[in-house]
Amino acid sequence: MTESAHAEGNAGERADRGAAGVRADPAGVWSGSWVADRLGVELAGDEALPALLGLALRRNPRRAHLLVSNVLGKHVPQSPSVVYGHGVALGRRVRDLLGAEEAARAVVLGYAETATGLGHCVADGLGPAAYLHSTRRPVAGVARAGGFEESHSHATSHLLLPRDPELLAGDGPLVLVDDEFSTGNTVLNTVRALHERYPRERYVVVALVDTRSPADAGRLEEFAREIGARVDLVTAASGTVRLPPGVLEKGQELVARHEAPPVEPSTEQGGGPGTERSTEQGGGPSAPPARPGPSGSVARVGLRWPDGLPDGGRHGFTTAHRERLEAALPGMAARIAEALPADARRVLVLGFEELMYAPLRLAHALEETTGAEVRYSTTTRSPVLAVDDPGYAIRTRLVFPAHDDPADGPGERYAYNVAGAGFDAVVAVVDSAADTPALHAPDGLPARLAAHVPHVLLAVVPSYVPGAPRAPHAPERPSMLPEPLRGPAFSSYAPDEVGWLLQDLSDVTLEAPTEEREEAIQRGGAHYAESLPVEYQPSEQYQQLFHAALDTSAARLARAVGAVTEVVLTERSPRPVLVSLARAGTPVGVLMRRWAHFRHGLDLPHYAVSIVRGRGIDANALRWLAEHHDPADVVFVDGWTGKGAITRELAAALRDFEDTDGVTGFAPEIAVLADPGSCVRTYGTRDDFLIPSACLNSTVSGLISRTVLRADLVGAHDFHGAKFYRELAAADLSPAFLDAVSARFPDVTDAVDAQAKELLSADRAPTWEGWAAVERISEEYGIHDVNLVKPGVGETTRVMLRRVPWKVLARAGAGADLDHVRLLAEQRGVPVEEVDDLPYTCVGLIHPRYTRGATGADGRAVAL
Structure with missing residues (x-):
């Protein structure tokens, strides 16, 4: 066995600035002095050792002390350039030792858990070279290619689970990387196990520090001669840890004396549940005051x-x-x-x-x-x-x-x-x-x-599992669809709150006057999703109504959010993928995600997709979801139901998607906050009440427009589009709406539990009574088009904000839930007609000014 000069770690050999020397403490205090003074442990050797290593006490019956690396990035936070640089520098020295030809054939093996990253960095510096690290995590379906024991560790068994067993079968050099080369036992165990199965002529052992005793060094040399292989050693520094007699017992006594139970948050920075520290007998001064309590x-x-x-x-x-x-x-x-x-x-x-x-x-x-x-x-x-x-x-x-x-x-x-x-x-x-x-x-x-x-x-x-069969829902090849858009680049929502499976059309002029859009839509010359209404900016009086309604209904909304989320978690999936129907469903999806985190500590994925009446759901969005998630976990989310048109649209679209793409598993069901039309079986309530997010347009929906589907803008491989109204940031109430509702979560937990229990035991089969009511109203008022009848408070509000309203039908005795509708009606000159026995709180009727196919001599639509 030969050893390379392991103390040559000067700045010229190290990778850029990353391998420059470090100091253990800004004040120049060696971070091993506390243990050295109390146990009599000595660290003798290269001058670089105190900068590279500190000392601590293990809570381990096998060994008292722990060499704590300052450049490994395990126990001590360190600059990543320093950590990466030290590993790469070692790899370059191995490359120089082996020569270009041998280095090109080398395989690097790192040790779990501490040296998995270091080994990677050595492989980068060496070639880069193929890399494998041992693991303590068994992986179902992956065969072992070997294993060995690390006797002094708290978790001793190592597994080798390469995707390709031939990775270890070559005859090129094997480079074994660990953070500390203390006795050589781990390397001996590894080489013995691998050499019997995959014999080779050369090994290189790499470590940040070599602290072996002369006797241990001799054992490794003898073993190398025994197997007839060359073993080289490359380290950044070397020295000896001198341990006095009885050090294990003394160390255990010190641990017992200084072990402190977790402390509650107080005036010390670092205090908090699950934080342990000791300041007895030589402990340093108290840390500076911290922010009070666990509030991050x-x-x-x-x-x-x-x-x-x-x-x-x-x-x-x-x-x-x-x-x-x-x-x-x-x-x-x-x-x-x-x-x-x-x-x-x-x-x-x-x-x-x-x-x-x-x-x-x-x-x-x-x-x-x-x-x-x-x-x-x-x-x-x-x-x-x-x-x-x-x-x-x-x-x-x-x-x-x-x-x-x-x-x-x-x-x-x-x-x-x-x-x-x-x-x-x-x-x-x-x-x-x-x-x-x-x-x-x-x-x-x-x-x-x-x-x-x-x-x-x-x-x-994503955890990589080799050879895992592709899920039956996943396509053979990725479709190369883009990743979801996220705030703040797209929408005012935080990036983790929702990913938008949309394309950004913010730079395209899509707005048209409301009357012009209505005329084009009703005469069949355009679809409502091909243009956008001009964003209605409400008056100060109307905004005051919004805030008053939010104050009044926040707790009620919180109960409905909690109830529908609990039903989803119980019946649909323990870890659902929330997919809101943009844009009315998106604030609800965000709130459901917040409830799942508040009550269960879950961080659920949440995406927003486009669905267009008469055109279906965005098939490319479904393809993206199928590539990244199990469709069985997908739960579609909307704000409320009216007559159930979107529910039917989704079911039809998913049947078509299954026929064309062969992807199964998406459930044709929507979870909603409110289901006054009795159109779905997953809901928080069936009351028709004001959901304040229906009161506004983009300024309560992350500043996102409704979705757009137009042939010249959305190609075969594009998501549907939408606009981000950045210019309306000063009027944005999206965070205020979400925060007002989620702030009430702690107040409604008992009520949610009771409501969810009642829902889970109830017969929630849809009756579609809302659809029947809409058909009756359509005939009674001579409209003859159910698409022009918009039932419920939310749909009526949309009519007032986006379409040309004809009249509003209000249930006799309806109270404050309709204050904002009455104000909008007054501002737009729309009559409000009170009706007995209306199944909804209100219904908005769109003006049936034009009929399809009725045209005059000049080809223009004839007014009725």
């Missing part, structure tokens, strides 16, 4: 991770995968930057256990493209004592339950040095296998983070 916000940010790209090296990561990731990183970092608060100056990107490389590269890209100070670290399984002292490497510890259904059962997980570190925002990156209800529980990771950080963003990377 939690939101989801969509990365748009490339389809089919592995989330890491668990099953292998090739050079082609790396090229795809490099191309996608700028866009993903930009989406994170857009979702961050504008005033965020210090940001942590927090990875998840073995998922280290993807968060690191996202953090690195964010660091290079924003002015914020970006840091990177990951959560861990490793239990370590926290002591609030600058001479100790682990200052604070956040504790939360495991949320990825681990094979070893439930348990605690940890995030170190996050609480009390002064971060303005944390971007928590997990894979989809860990995006479980446990993650979103009140004691889950996002909630723990939000107790200490003002803003928490959750980014989910």
